[in-house]
Every structure is written in structure tokens, then in C-alpha cells.
Amino acid sequence: MISVQEARDIVLAQVKVLGTERKELLASLGRVIAEDVFAPHDVPPHNNSAMDGYAVRSEDTHHASREHPVTLNVIEDLPAGYVSQRYLQTGQAIRIMTGAPIPDGADAVVRVEDTLRGEGEQVLILREVPPLYDLRLAGEDIRQGDLILRQGDLLRPAEIGLLSSLGRSTIQVYQRPQVAILSTGDELLYIDEPLQPGKIYNSNSYSLAALVLDAGAIPIQLGIARDTREDLEQKFLAGARADVIISSGGVSVGDYDLVKEMLKKSGSEMQFWKVCMKPGKPQAFGAIAGKPTFGLPGNPVSSMVSFEVFVRPALLKMMGHTQIYRRVVTATLAEDFRKSDRRKHFVRVALRQENTRYIASTTGDQGSGILRSMAKAKGLMVVDEERMQIQAGESVAVMLLDHSFSMSSTRDF
Ligand SMILES: Nc1nc2c(c(=O)[nH]1)N[C@H]1C(S)=C(S)[C@@H](COP(=O)(O)OP(=O)(O)OC[C@H]3O[C@@H](n4cnc5c(N)ncnc54)[C@H](O)[C@@H]3O)O[C@H]1N2
Numbered sequence: 001m002i003s004v005q006e007a008r009d010i011v012l013a014q015v016k017v018l019g020t021e022r023k024e025l026l027a028s029l030g031r032v033i034a035e036d037v038f039a040p041h042d043v044p045p046h047n048n049s050a051m052d053g054y055a056v057r058s059e060d061t062h063h064a065s066r067e068h069p070v071t072l073n074v075i076e077d078l079p080a081g082y083v084s085q086r087y088l089q090t091g092q093a094i095r096i097m098t099g100a101p102i103p104d105g106a107d108a109v110v111r112v113e114d115t116l117r118g119e120g121e122q123v124l125i126l127r128e129v130p131p132l133y134d135l136r137l138a139g140e141d142i143r144q145g146d147l148i149l150r151q152g153d154l155l156r157p158a159e160i161g162l163l164s165s166l167g168r169s170t171i172q173v174y175q176r177p178q179v180a181i182l183s184t185g186d187e188l189l190y191i192d193e194p195l196q197p198g199k200i201y202n203s204n205s206y207s208l209a210a211l212v213l214d215a216g217a218i219p220i221q222l223g224i225a226r227d228t229r230e231d232l233e234q235k236f237l238a239g240a241r242a243d244v245i246i247s248s249g250g251v252s253v254g255d256y257d258l259v260k261e262m263l264k265k266s267g268s269e270m271q272f273w274k275v276c277m278k279p280g281k282p283q284a285f286g287a288i289a290g291k292p293t294f295g296l297p298g299n300p301v302s303s304m305v306s307f308e309v310f311v312r313p314a315l316l317k318m319m320g321h322t323q324i325y326r327r328v329v330t331a332t333l334a335e336d337f338r339k340s341d342r343r344k345h346f347v348r349v350a351l352r353q354e355n356t357r358y359i360a361s362t363t364g365d366q367g368s369g370i371l372r373s374m375a376k377a378k379g380l381m382v383v384d385e386e387r388m389q390i391q392a393g394e395s396v397a398v399m400l401l402d403h404s405f406s407m408s409s410t411r412d413f
């Protein structure tokens with residue numbers, strides 16, 4: 001039996017970063033950028049007004065006040081999106097809207113609240129403004145030639161906005177792996193079949209496909225393989241058209257646990273079987289037709305936990321991510337915890353926040369078939385091999401299962 005760390009090293013050494021592809025800008029959200037991006041122009045591209053008001057020559061506002069306004073002649077109205085053809089002379093103002101380019105000759109803006117409309121085309125300036133006042137200068141956000149994003153950066157909404165401000169409509173990103181998902185077992189029913197004696201619904205295909213999607217990869221449902229060598233072989237080979245194969249079940253020591261055999265056939269290889277963890281001890285990893293293949297355990301929680309620990313980091317690596325692990329936080333355990341073996345345990349916990357501290361409490365029955373306690377979990381408490389008991393109040397490490405939606409809160413800031 002190898003340790004979680006050794007197993008993870010083997011997995012990560014085996015999987016390689018995929019190639020790149022060109023995507024529409026919005027479709028690249030959540031992807032890793034595969035190119036360096038330099039700014040082709042300044043942002044903003046021109047000096048422009050930060051306020052609705054009047055473009056002026058700042059020297060004309062000298063000593064202006066509410067008591068002693070300065071009167072200027074308004075020679076033009078300038079909405080955003082238009083360039084003035086006029087040159088502002090002494091004694092003149094141009095009515096200007098936020099974002100409109102500053103006319104030649106002007107060097108400041110007086111916001112409308114600091115003015116009054118005068119006679120005819122005149123405006124009364126009620127305060128003095130220094131040069132550059134309420135101007136936004138060309139290039140104050142981005143300078144032409146600046147390195148804006150580096151290969152390997154994650155494209156989040158702000159990066160998508162930045163790229164669009166540079167006029168980029170497509171972007172080179174790392175590909176998403178196709179992940180073939182195969183459930184094994186004679187007891188399994190498709191979810192649209194009626195329940196029958198001795199049978200259960202195939203839930204692993206769905207939880208695993210959801211995890212694949214949540215990680216940003218592409219699930220391909222291969223359905224159910226029955227516990228025969230022929231069916232398994234045929235379905236595994238079909239899966240080898242994808243970039244990664246995940247199976248669940250059939251990997252322990254039972255009479256019909258045949259997945260290990262698939263990994264030992266000629267043309268395949270098995271790199272490990274059995275990891276010193278709970279849940280998820282019986283699981284295999286290797287390659288079929290050159291494709292990384294995870295033989296996850298059949299128990300519904302075990303397969304999800306093994307995915308979290310091994311498959312997710314591997315998929316993130318393939319997609320070019322550099323941060324491939326879930327965040328781990330320190331929490332205070334709310335109750336006593338005890339274990340009776342020297343495996344690394346991943347315990348389903350709920351988390352609440354008290355001031356700046358996380359408080360973790362287990363979500364109930366930790367059996368490997370109890371999916372409800374997985375659904376309630378916000379994290380997995382990681383209990384090291386040699387740590388046999390933890391007392392209430394002690395600090396523990398919790399790996400956050402922070403899918404963007406499940407970590408949303410009902411409490412606003
Ligand atoms: N003698 C031993 N028996 C078992 C051991 C052991 O060490 N010695 N380990 C147990 C542990 S721990 C686990 S985990 C399971 C792993 O079993 P397999 O990977 O061989 O999976 P199966 O036997 O096929 O199924 C186990 C369990 O999970 C249910 N299952 C399977 N696939 C699905 C699915 N797609 N959707 C929902 N539920 C599924 C299946 O019906 C079984 O109840 O082995 C233990 N046994």
C-alpha cells in the first residue's frame with residue numbers, strides 16, 4: 001500500500017499538459033491562457049473627461065468662486081464617442097460628458113455641480129481647478145506595449161474585461177481534457193429505468209461527471225460496463241479515445257472485481273493499486289492504450305474523495321493550471337475524533353465561521369456509501385496517518401470543496 005503523497009506524485013508525473021486552442025473571448029472564462037499578451041494601444045486610448053461638466057483652460061478658472069464666478073462662452077456640446085474639431089481658446093468652455101475626449105486647448109474639467117448656466121451660451125464657473133483636474137489620461141490603465149497577461153494566468157472575469165479593453169476577441173488557451181467515465185457493476189441501473197430487486201441506480205457516473213465539469217474538463221459518459229472481461233475490455237478501449245479514463249467499482253478483492261486485470265493486460269500498465277487512505281483504499285492507477293486511467297473505488301463517497309485527491313489535480317495540470325490543489329484552511333474541530341487505523345483520513349465536515357476562525361464539525365455517518373454526508377460537507381478534514389485522535393478545540397487541516405456555487409453564502413457582506 002503506498003501513501004497518498006507517493007500516489008499523487010506518480011499520477012502527476014504521468015499526466016502532461018495538453019495542447020492549446022483558440023477560443024472566443026467569453027468562452028475562455030476559467031481557462032488558462034497559453035500566450036503572453038502585450039497591449040497594442042493605450043487604455044484609455046485618449047485623454048478624457050472623468051466627469052460630466054465643462055472642459056476648460058485651467059488658467060481661466062483662476063480665483064473663481066461661488067461669490068466671484070468666472071464666465072466662459074460655451075462653444076460646443078461634446079458627448080462621449082465624439083472628437084471635437086475645435087481648439088479651445090481663452091475664455092471658452094466645451095460642455096463635455098464623462099468619457100468624451102478632452103478637446104485640444106483644454107487641460108481640465110469643471111464638473112457640472114460646480115457651474116451654473118449663464119445667459120445664452122454662457123456658463124458660470126464657481127471654483128478654481130488646477131491643470132489635469134478631473135481628467136483621465138491616455139494610458140493611465142494600460143500603456144501600449146505593457147505585458148498584460150502571461151502564459152499560465154487564469155482567465156477570470158477581470159482578465160476577460162482587460163482583454164476586451166484591448167480589442168481581443170479571441171485568445172489562445174490550453175485545451176480541456178475529454179474524460180471518459182465508466183461505471184462497472186451488474187447491479188447498476190440507468191437512472192431512467194424502474195428500480196428492480198437487487199439493483200441500484202448508477203450514481204457514480206453522475207457525481208464523477210459533475211466533478212469533471214466543475215473542474216473545467218469535458219465528461220464523456222460511457223455508461224455501465226457489466227462485470228465481465230469482455231464488456232469491460234470493450235468499454236475501456238472505447239474510453240481510450242478520450243484523454244483520460246475514469247472507472248468506478250470493480251477494483252477491490254471481490255470475485256467480480258476485474259478492473260485491475262484490465263490495467264494488467266498487454267498494452268496497458270498498472271502503476272499502483274491500494275492507497276493508504278480512507279475512504280478510497282482500493283483504487284488503481286495506470287494507463288490503457290497510453291491514456292491515464294483511474295480505477296476509482298465503487299463506493300459512492302470513496303470515488304468522489306479519490307477524484308478530489310488524485311483526478312482533479314491531474315485534470316488541472318493537463319489544462320495548464322499552476323494552482324492545482326484545493327485550498328486548505330486551518331479550522332477548530334468542534335467535537336472529539338478518533339480513528340483506529342494508520343491511514344490518512346478524509347473526513348466530511350461542515351464549516352462555519354466565527355469571527356476569523358473556521359469551526360469544523362463532521363457531517364454525520366462517514367460510511368463510504370453515505371452520499372448525504374458528502375452533500376452536507378463543505379470540506380474534507382485531512383487527518384494524517386499517525387494521528388489517532390483529535391480533541392474538540394484542536395486545530396485541524398480542512399481541504400475546501402469550494403465549488404463556486406457551493407461556497408456561496410446566504411449572508412451578504
Ligand atoms: N474483502 C474486502 N472487501 C472490500 C474491501 C477490502 O479491503 N476487502 N474494501 C472495501 C472498500 S473500502 C471499498 S471502497 C470497496 C471498493 O469496491 P470496488 O471498487 O470493488 O467496487 P464494487 O465492489 O464494484 O462496489 C462497491 C460498492 O459500491 C457500489 N457501487 C459501485 N458502483 C456504483 C455506481 N456506479 N453507483 C452507485 N453505487 C455503486 C456497489 O454497489 C457496492 O455497494 O470494496 C470494499 N470491499
Ligand code: MOO
Binds near residue numbers: 277279281302
Ligand atoms: O476505501 Mo473504501 O473507500 O474505505 O469505502
Ligand SMILES: [Mg+2]
Binds near residue numbers: 252
Ligand atoms: Mg468490489
